[in-house]
Amino acid sequence: MLYDFRSFVNPGRYAFGKGSFNHLGELINKQKNENNDWVVYMIDTFFKDKDEVINRIPTNEKDLFIWIDPKDEPKTILVNEYRDKILAHQNTLPAVVVGMGGGTAMDYSKATALMVTNPGDSKDYQGLDLIKNEGIYNICIPTIAGTGAEVSMTAVLSGPEKKLGIKCDYTIPNEVIFDPELLATVLDSDRFYTGMDCFIHNVESLNGTWINAMGKAFAEKSNELCEEVFTNKISNRLKADEQMMVASIMGGNSITYAQVGVCHALSYGLAVVLGTHHGVGNCIVFNQLQDYYPDGYKMFKKMQALQGVEIPSGITANCTDEQLDQMVEVSWALEHMWNNVFGPDWKNHINKPTIKDLFKRM
Ligand code: NAD
Ligand code: ZN
Structure with missing residues (x-):
């Protein structure tokens, strides 16, 4: 064995195929309860004015939208900011954090969902198995294909000192929706x-x-x-x-x-x-x-x-x-x-x- 023993995790659930995006609401509702009844959407800015996609998202007035600009790769400082925004948004924790976009939006959602339940600065969690608590239920929706971020145990972040992933069993998305129709607009x-x-x-x-x-x-x-x-x-x-x-x-x-x-x-x-x-x-x-x-x-x-x-x-x-x-x-x-x-x-x-x-x- 050339590397340390590890028992790997995969996402908990996969929904695959054209039209599966239409079922996002059902999947979210399964995670809601009396206290945790709202959703954070972290979505690539490309979709901001794409009503034909955004109008299909099952939003509620309590929900929070965070638009992810993919110009820069994910930064620890922004993960901290998004976490603070989420904690300030309601008196309860969200039921689900959705990450929709490429590796950038998905990694932001994976890292932020964890930082809501783990105190401190995300830069201190860059590395292996440093996260203590399971995060908020995370649903990833890839809209461009290739990084594998939707199935990986890593959220790659650039911090003040290093570009290094937060990697642990909890960094895996809980659920992934693969709908190829969402990729139609990629250059x-x-x-x-x-x-x-x-x-x-x-x-x-x-x-x-x-x-x-x-x-x-x-x-x-x-x-x-x-x-x-x-x-x-x-x-x-x-x-x-x-x-x-x-x-x-x-x-x-x-x-x-x-x-x-x-x-x-x-x-x-x-x-x-x-x-x-x-x-x-x-x-x-x-x-x-x-x-x-x-x-x-x-x-x-x-x-x-x-x-x-x-x-x-x-x-x-x-x-x-x-x-x-x-x-x-x-x-x-x-x-x-x-x-x-x-x-x-x-x-x-x-x-x-x-x-x-x-x-x-x-
Ligand atoms: P990206 O997320 O930056 O997206 C690339 C471009 O495609 C962006 O301009 C985005 O707006 C655009 N785009 C996305 N979906 C679109 C759509 N449907 N229509 C039109 N445009 C669309 O790039 P990426 O290559 O997916 O991800 C790169 C990031 O992934 C990096 O931050 C990298 O570190 C990370 N990564 C993570 C892992 C992991 O295991 N977590 C693995 C590889 C890469
Ligand atoms: Zn890569």
Whole structure:
């Protein structure tokens, strides 16, 4: 065994298929009781003026809407603010916290639902098993597919010191609604970047030293589904979106049972120093990883060409030496990822100048 024993959790309930969003009200009502009878909706700002979606949400005057701007990735300071807002909203706790959007809105909802019942600053819970109390019942509704945040035990947060997840058994959503119709409006570029997060999760787990039969089965099937979608084997967009939602679930599980690798270690460096978003950041990094993942790289370039999506380049061209060094330090600190890539003697296989050189090429 290369890593510590752990018995993993999955979401408690899944609702899957076109039209399942229409049943949100029924699912919420099951969680309400005399005291806890209201709901917090944390929704991606994209939907703010999309009446055709928002009007289908079963709202009540007691409920609280928090619009999540995905411009920046989730921050501990905002999680604390949202928690304070929720506690001030009514004299009782909410019955449900709904997170609707991409990885950003879902991770905000997962973290905030926990911080309502755990005192203090969310930055102090970044790490493994630091949360003491179960959170408010959390329903996630993905509206873009790929991160696997809807099935993961992690809410990834950027704090004053680090980008690190709150990870524990309670960080898992209690329930997930997968409705492919909600993905219809996603832009081609966002669809590709977030979809590639899933593809890269699979490539990194399959090529890592921590892989086992469970992670392998999820990753292989997930990449088969991803590749069908992004090599345009499925012409119907709704069918393709439905399939990518399954790929995302399986990709998320592949890293639960294995681990990510070089691409994620480096893209965290870009995120912390330049604020580069996860999906596009992974694509920028993966574009330079042909030596580390030659087969995955080939397929990635094929899918990119077929989708006609540009991968930004030159983003580190104006970085100072200090900024590059800071990126290297952020990446270097992600020991578990390097350990997965090369094994426990990973420091014999990679060094800081090599990582710095990779950053300079981006
Ligand atoms: P995102 O949530 O930022 O969304 C990407 C873009 O798509 C945004 O502009 C958003 O407004 C738009 N969008 C979403 N749904 C849409 C729709 N239906 N129509 C039109 N536009 C839509 O990006 P993401 O890639 O889903 O998530 C990235 C975040 O997920 C990062 O913060 C990353 O750290 C986190 N993440 C978490 C995990 C985990 O296990 N918890 C895993 C991977 C990534
Ligand atoms: Zn990822």
